[in-house]
Amino acid sequence: MQAGKRNLITDVEGLVVGNASDATIKTGVTVLTSNMAFTAGLQVMGGAPGTRESDLLAPDKTVQQVDALVLSGGSAFGLDAPSGVADAMRLQGRGFPVGDQIVPIVPGAILFDLLNGGDKSWSENPYKQLGAEALADASDLFDLGTVGAGTGATLASLKGGLGSASVVLPSGHTVGALVAVNALGDATVDDSHFWAAPFETDNEFGGLGVAQSYPRGLPRTKMASHAANTTIAIVATDAALDQSQCTRLATAAHDGMARALVPSHTPMDGDLIYGVSTGAKPLDNPALDTLWLGHAAATCLARAIARGVFHATPADKDTVPSYAYR
Amino acid sequence: MQAGKRNLITDVEGLVVGNASDATIKTGVTVLTSNMAFTAGLQVMGGAPGTRESDLLAPDKTVQQVDALVLSGGSAFGLDAPSGVADAMRLQGRGFPVGDQIVPIVPGAILFDLLNGGDKSWSENPYKQLGAEALADASDLFDLGTVGAGTGATLASLKGGLGSASVVLPSGHTVGALVAVNALGDATVDDSHFWAAPFETDNEFGGLGVAQSYPRGLPRTKMASHAANTTIAIVATDAALDQSQCTRLATAAHDGMARALVPSHTPMDGDLIYGVSTGAKPLDNPALDTLWLGHAAATCLARAIARGVFHATPADKDTVPSYAYR
Numbered sequence: 181m182q183a184g185k186r187n188l189i190t191d192v193e194g195l196v197v198g199n200a201s202d203a204t205i206k207t208g209v210t211v212l213t214s215n216m217a218f219t220a221g222l223q224v225m226g227g228a229p230g231t232r233e234s235d236l237l238a239p240d241k242t243v244q245q246v247d248a249l250v251l252s253g254g255s256a257f258g259l260d261a262p263s264g265v266a267d268a269m270r271l272q273g274r275g276f277p278v279g280d281q282i283v284p285i286v287p288g289a290i291l292f293d294l295l296n297g298g299d300k301s302w303s304e305n306p307y308k309q310l311g312a313e314a315l316a317d318a319s320d321l322f323d324l325g326t327v328g329a330g331t332g333a334t335l336a337s338l339k340g341g342l343g344s345a346s347v348v349l350p351s352g353h354t355v356g357a358l359v360a361v362n363a364l365g366d367a368t369v370d371d372s373h374f375w376a377a378p379f380e381t382d383n384e385f386g387g388l389g390v391a392q393s394y395p396r397g398l399p400r401t402k403m404a405s406h407a408a409n410t411t412i413a414i415v416a417t418d419a420a421l422d423q424s425q426c427t428r429l430a431t432a433a434h435d436g437m438a439r440a441l442v443p444s445h446t447p448m449d450g451d452l453i454y455g456v457s458t459g460a461k462p463l464d465n466p467a468l469d470t471l472w473l474g475h476a477a478a479t480c481l482a483r484a485i486a487r488g489v490f491h492a493t494p495a496d497k498d499t500v501p502s503y504a505y506r
Numbered sequence: 507m508q509a510g511k512r513n514l515i516t517d518v519e520g521l522v523v524g525n526a527s528d529a530t531i532k533t534g535v536t537v538l539t540s541n542m543a544f545t546a547g548l549q550v551m552g553g554a555p556g557t558r559e560s561d562l563l564a565p566d567k568t569v570q571q572v573d574a575l576v577l578s579g580g581s582a583f584g585l586d587a588p589s590g591v592a593d594a595m596r597l598q599g600r601g602f603p604v605g606d607q608i609v610p611i612v613p614g615a616i617l618f619d620l621l622n623g624g625d626k627s628w629s630e631n632p633y634k635q636l637g638a639e640a641l642a643d644a645s646d647l648f649d650l651g652t653v654g655a656g657t658g659a660t661l662a663s664l665k666g667g668l669g670s671a672s673v674v675l676p677s678g679h680t681v682g683a684l685v686a687v688n689a690l691g692d693a694t695v696d697d698s699h700f701w702a703a704p705f706e707t708d709n710e711f712g713g714l715g716v717a718q719s720y721p722r723g724l725p726r727t728k729m730a731s732h733a734a735n736t737t738i739a740i741v742a743t744d745a746a747l748d749q750s751q752c753t754r755l756a757t758a759a760h761d762g763m764a765r766a767l768v769p770s771h772t773p774m775d776g777d778l779i780y781g782v783s784t785g786a787k788p789l790d791n792p793a794l795d796t797l798w799l800g801h802a803a804a805t806c807l808a809r810a811i812a813r814g815v816f817h818a819t820p821a822d823k824d825t826v827p828s829y830a831y832r
Contacts, residue, residue: 181722181723181724225757225760227754227757349724350724364797369704378695378717378720379720381722389718390716390717390718391704391716392715392716394704394705396507396707397507398507398675398676398798398801399801401797403793403794403797428553428773431551431553431771432769432771432772434551434760434764434771435764435769435770435771436764438760438761438762438764438765438804439764439765442801443758443761443797443800443801443804444761445757445758445760445761445800446758446797446800446801447754447793447796447797447800448793448797467729467773467774468729470773471690471727471729471769471772471773471774472724474769474771474772474773475724475725475768475769475772478764478769
C-alpha cells in the first residue's frame with residue numbers, strides 16, 4: 181500500500197488541519213475541518229475519556245455531519261477549545277442552519293497534559309483562544325511532532341506528539357490518520373524500535389525495522405508519576421460512508437492503536453477515535469471496500485502514532501526526552 | 507511475566523473447560539464453567555457477532571454472574587449449544603434460583619465454520635448435544651488446536667483452532683485466556699512467524715521470534731472464498747472484579763486480538779471477548795491492578811491465539827493446511 185503524496189490526513193481531498201500551541205503552558209489544540217460538512221462517527225475504547233458532542237455522533241441521532249473536529253490538550257479545561265472553533269465558524273457563516281441561525285457542530289476530545297513541566301498557573305482558560313487560532317491556521321500542510329494537541333504530549337519514556345499518515349488503496353480510496361499521542365504506555369519497544377515497525381512505509385519513522393528482543397516483565401508506564409493520559413485520533417477517508425460505517429471505521433482503527441502502543445486502552449487512558457468520511461468517492465464493493473478501509477485505517481493510525489513520536493522536538497522543562505534527541 | 511503451571515485458562519483456580527466435537531461435520535463446542543457462579547462481562551468489537559444472553563451481561567442489568575460460557579461453531583445454529591449446557595445444568599441443580607425453580611445462566615457466542623469442508627447435511631441440529639457433551643467433559647486439563655469450538659476453525663492461510671494461555675502477575679493474580687481462532691485474516695506474517703511473537707513465553711508456539719519482513723500490500727484474507735468468520739474468546743482472572751471491571755478487562759483484551767491477527771475486527775468478523783472473574787483474590791491497588799490485569803489479558807489472548815493455530819492438526823477434507831504440517 182502506497183502513502184498519499186503528503187503522507188498526511190489532508191491527502192483525503194478537502195480536509196485541512198490547523199494547529200495552535202502555547203509553549204509556556206506546554207499545550208495546544210488541533211482542528212480538522214473542511215469547506216463542506218463531513219460525516220463523522222466515534223468509538224471510545226479507553227477507560228477515561230473527555231469529550232463534548234459525542235452523543236450526536238451516534239448513528240441513530242439526527243445530525244450526521246459535523247463542521248470540525250477538535251483534539252486538545254488541557255484535560256477537561258481543553259473542552260473550551262471547540263467553543264473557540266464554533267464561535268469563529270459562526271462568524272464565517274458555517275454550521276447547521278436552524279431558521280436564520282447557524283449552529284456549527286464541533287465535537288472534541290481532550291488529552292491529559294497537566295503534569296508535563298509546563299506552567300499551568302493561567303487564570304483565564306486559554307483553550308478557547310487556542311481553538312480559534314488553530315482554526316485560522318487550517319491548511320493542507322502541517323507539521324508533526326511537538327505541535328498542536330501534541331505540544332505537551334508524553335509517553336512513559338519519550339515525548340509524544342502530533343502524528344499523521346495516509347494510504348491510497350488499490351480501490352482508489354484514500355485513508356488518512358491524525359493523532360495526538362499521549363499514552364500511559366510507550367510507542368517504542370526499547371526507545372529505538374517502534375511497535376508499529378511492521379507497518380512502516382518508506383522509512384517514514386527511521387526505517388530501523390522491528391525490535392529483536394522484547395521485554396519479558398511488565399512494560400513501562402507513567403503509573404509511577406501520574407495516571408492520566410489519553411491518545412486521541414481521527415481516521416478519515418474520501419470513500420462514501422454513512423455514520424454507522426464511519427463508526428465501524430473508527431472501531432477497526434483501534435487495532436492500530438493496540439499495535440503501536442503497549443499498553444494501550446488502559447483504564448487511565450481516554451483513548452478514542454473519530455471516523456470521518458468526506459463522501460467524495462462511492463464504494464464499488466461495500467463488503468470488500470469497508471474491510472480494506474478498516475484495515476487501512478488501523479495501519480495508517482499505527483504509522484501516524486510512530487510518526488508523531490518520531491518528529492517530537494525538545495523544549496524547555498521537558499520531563500522526558502524526544503525520540504530524535506534521546 | 508510467568509505463565510501459570512498449565513499455561514491454560516484453568517490456571518485461574520476453579521475454572522474448568524470441556525470440549526466436544528464432530529469430525530464429520532468438522533465443528534464443535536467449548537464450555538467454560540466452575541462449581542461456583544462467576545462474574546462475567548462482554549465487549550463486542552467485530553461487525554458480525556452471533557450471541558445469546560449478551561444483554562444480561564451489561565453492568566446495569568440485574569444478573570451479574572453466570573454458570574457457564576459457551577463458544578461454539580455452527581454459525582447461528584451453534585446458538586443451540588448453550589441450550590444443551592443449560593438443560594444439563596438444570597438436572598444438576600445448578601443455576602439462578604427463582605422460587606423453587608433454577609435457571610442456569612449460560613451466555614454463548616458462535617463462529618462461522620459452515621464452509622470448511624465438513625459435511626453440513628445434518629437434519630437435526632447437533633449443537634445442543636455437543637453442548638451437553640462439552641459440559642460433561644469439563645476438566646482443568648484440555649487439549650489445544652483442532653478441539654471443541656476450534657475443531658472446524660480456519661484462517662486465511664492455515665487452520666485455526668482452540669487456544670489458551672495464562673500468566674501470573676507480580677501482584678499474585680492469575681489471568682488466563684481461551685479462544686476459538688477463526689479469523690478472516692491470518693495469525694502468521696508469512697505462514698511461519700506469528701504476529702504474536704513479541705509476546706511469546708517459553709517457546710510456547712515454536713520460538714521462531716518475530717518476522718524480519720512484512721507484507722507491503724493488502725494482507726491475505728478469506729474474502730476470495732467467503733466472508734463469514736469470527737474469533738471468540740474468554741479472558742478470566744481470580745482477581746475480584748465487578749461486572750463493569752470484567753467488561754473493561756474484555757475491552758483491554760481486544761488489543762491482544764489486534765496484535766495477534768491481521769486484519770482483525772473486520773465487518774465480517776463477529777469478534778468478541780467475555781471477561782470473567784472468579785472473585786477469589788481482592789485487588790490490592792485497584793488503579794494499578796486493573797491496568798496490569800488488562801495488559802495481562804491482552805498479552806495472554808495474543809499468546810492463546812498463536813497457540814491455537816500452532817496446535818492445529820490435519821483432518822479429512824481440510825481446506826487449508828495445519829501450521830505444524832504446512
